[in-house]
Amino acid sequence: MTGSIQPLLERLGACEEARKWAGKRTLAQAWSGCPRGDWLLWLAARLGIDRRLVVRATAECARPALRYVPEGETLPGAAIETALAWCDGRATIEEVREAAWAAW
DSSP states (O other): OOSBSHHHHHHHTOOHHHHHHHTTOBHHHHHHHOSOHHHHHHHHHHTTOOHHHHHHHHHHHHGGGGGGSOTTOOHHHHHHHHHHHHHTTSSOHHHHHHHHHHHO
16 A cells, blocks of 8 residues: 555544544554554454454553552453463463453
């Protein structure tokens, strides 16, 4: 894609804030300069990137935030590890959901 990413974002239903930020950028420009990782993860999922790769990227993005979890609170870390286990075929999607709800 060499033209503006706008038509793609509109077709995929991107939020107004993301579309406004993207402006006339190409896909490559938007991807390399995007200030919001959540927008990139959303776009990757909408473009059909393998779900396990998107989940792995999301989990790895979330991992550094664990330093803000109170000492002794293990549920957020367990949710991340369960998601990564699912990516490797070592957990079921139901186990991921249970871990996520427990962490919530």
